[in-house]
Amino acid sequence: MHCQVPYCQVQELDTLDRRLIDSYQRGLPVCTRPFHTVAERLGTSEAEVIARLERLQALGVLSRVGPVFDHARAGASLLAAVAVPEAERDAFAELINAAPGVNHNYAREHDYNLWFVMTAPDEPELEGRLDALESRLGLPILRLPMLEGFHIDLSFPIPWAELERT
Numbered sequence: 001m002h003c004q005v006p007y008c009q010v011q012e013l014d015t016l017d018r019r020l021i022d023s024y025q026r027g028l029p030v031c032t033r034p035f036h037t038v039a040e041r042l043g044t045s046e047a048e049v050i051a052r053l054e055r056l057q058a059l060g061v062l063s064r065v066g067p068v069f070d071h072a073r074a075g076a077s078l079l080a081a082v083a084v085p086e087a088e089r090d091a092f093a094e095l096i097n098a099a100p101g102v103n104h105n106y107a108r109e110h111d112y113n114l115w116f117v118m119t120a121p122d123e124p125e126l127e128g129r130l131d132a133l134e135s136r137l138g139l140p141i142l143r144l145p146m147l148e149g150f151h152i153d154l155s156f157p158i159p160w161a162e163l164e165r166t
Contacts, residue, residue: 012059013056013061016044016048016052017052017056017061018158019042020038020042020049020052020056021056021061021062022157022158023038023042024038025155025156028065030067033046035050035053074119075119075120075121075122076119076120076125077101077117077118077119077120077126077146078117078118078126078130078143078144078145078146079115079117079144079145080115080116080117080118080130080141080144081108081115081116081141081142081144082096082112082139082140082141082142083113083114083139084114084137084139086113089107092114092139093105093107093114095136095137096133096137099129099132099136100120100129101118101119101120101126102117102133103116103117103118104116104117112142118130118133130143
C-alpha cells in the first residue's frame with residue numbers, strides 16, 4: 001500500500017485504520033483471499049478490511065493497494081513509446097490497451113505522445129507482442145528496456161502523535 005497520511009485529516013483515522021496502514025505497507029499476504037488473512041490478523045472481518053481500504057483510498061490516504069513485482073524475476077517487460085497523430089491519440093490508445101500485457105498507458109506532451117509498459121512471460125514473447133502491436137498500429141514503437149533496476153521501499157513508520165498535533 002502506498003500511504004500519504006499527511007495529506008488527509010488524521011482525526012478521521014481510527015485505531016483499526018492506523019493498524020491496517022502500519023501493518024500492511026509491505027507484506028500483504030500472497031494468497032487466494034489476502035484481505036481475509038489481514039482481517040483475521042487484525043481481529044475484524046474481510047468485508048470491513050475491504051471497506052476501510054476503499055474509504056482510505058477515497059480520502060486520499062492510500063494511493064494504491066497492490067503488489068510490486070520484480071519484473072526481472074516475473075518475466076519480461078519494457079517501457080515503450082509511440083508517436084501518434086494527436087487527433088487520433090485516443091483511438092491509438094484503445095488499440096494499445098487492447099494488446100496483451102499492456103499496462104501503465106499514458107499520454108505525454110512529447111513527440112512520442114503515448115507511453116506504456118508491456119509485459120510477457122519471457123523475452124521472445126515480449127518481442128512478438130511488440131512486433132504484433134507495431135504492425136497493428138502501423139507505426140514504429142520506441143523500445144526502452146530497463147538497463148538497471150532500482151527498488152525504492154515506499155513504506156515508512158508513521159508518527160501518528162506528531163501528525164495529530166499539526
